[in-house]
Amino acid sequence: MGYKILFCSDSLIIDGVTSYVLHVGTALSREGHQVAVLGRWAGKGFQSRYREEGIKVIQCPSLTVGNRWFDKKAREFDPDVIMTDSRRSFPLATRLKRILDRPVVTYFLDHLEKTDKPGRDVPSLVKWSDAWAGAENPILQTLPRHSSGTPIMKLPRPLDTAVRATPLPPKNPFVITCFGRLSGYKTPGMIYLMEHMEELKEAIPSASITVVGGGGWRLLKFRQMAASINRKMGEQCVNVVGTKPDPRPWIDRSNAICAASTSAIESILSQKPTVCFASYWMGHATPENLDQVVRSYFGERGGIGHFKKDPSLLKHIIPTLAEIYRSYGTDRSVEDLVTIRERLTPKFSSRETVDCFEEIMKLFKA
DSSP states (O other), X not given: OOOEEEEEEEEOOSSHHHHHHHHHHHHHHHTTOEEEEEEEOOSSSSHHHHHHTTOEEEEEOOSSSOOHHHHHHHHHHOOSEEEEESSTTXXXXXXXXXXXXXXXXXXXXXXXXXXXXXXXXXXXXXXXXXXXXXXXXXXXXXXXXXXXXXOEEEOOOOOTTTOOOOOOOOSSXXXXXXXXXXXXXXXXXXXHHHHTHHHHHHHOTTEEEEEEOOOTHHHHHHHHHHHHHHHHHTSOOEEEEEOOSOOHHHHHTOSEEEEOHHHHHHHHHTTOOEEEESSEEEEEOOTTTHHHXXXXXXXXXXXXXXXXXXXXXXXXXXHHHHHHHHXXXXXXXXXXXXXXXXXXXXXXXXXXXHHHHHHHHHTTOO
């Protein structure tokens, strides 16, 4: 008989935390555990995908992180364990721990920072957590200095069943898809690519850019920029589509993908040419540099350099895409895509996630 697992979510928007819940929750649900996610409704997110995977969605509009309705629904679900991220959802988890007296597992998807807010400061994270968990070794390695003896466990993000390898589309038109939240931190490369559309067209005449990602007012700014570029170019060569709950159709139609973090992993596992960058420049993921790409978390946490500190790195983006275009579909390039997918798949295994979760639950059986 499986466990009953309740994930807390500050708001059911599409971001790195809710996608982690989707991926981990899916692996656990498919293993036979009962999984639910509880949180504030803040618009369309992963709700449909949660339900497709048998994950119960408990949501309502709320001005506060917690409320009595959430308390009631959590009691009805009666979880064996409460799962929460270390930031926005943590106050909800501590509230439910007081009510339900269930263990709390706090997972860290980023380095321990932004802990100045009461209720999610380090002493609170220690006091109210029964275990800490992390998906990435670099983050896990930094936690012991803060944990005050709290058990620290690995809980990797499983992606082996989230996407599948798909055939490469025809070389022309050459669709370049940029994935990522539209923020000042993550988008310097996207903006550079859009602003240099003429140069991109000189290198790849059939090129177009699709931007997949949301970001409040920045989405409007990006759409205005795209409209201006399209008028200037006399064609619809930049398309800003906003947030999409399911990246797979957008990956499938792409000839090359620019992304970092989870989106880059999904792209590589889909067997698509992938250029890794967010605020860091990592470059084209190849068999030769894959270890470095993984250590940088696909351009999310490190890389060859930082665009803000060295803006000249932006000039590498178009030549890199042009080289992908030149070799696109050749036997060697396809072999490389297969090789890096095969090497990467074991690092994001659903089986490992399930095994790690079951090791965490052993902590609470004493």
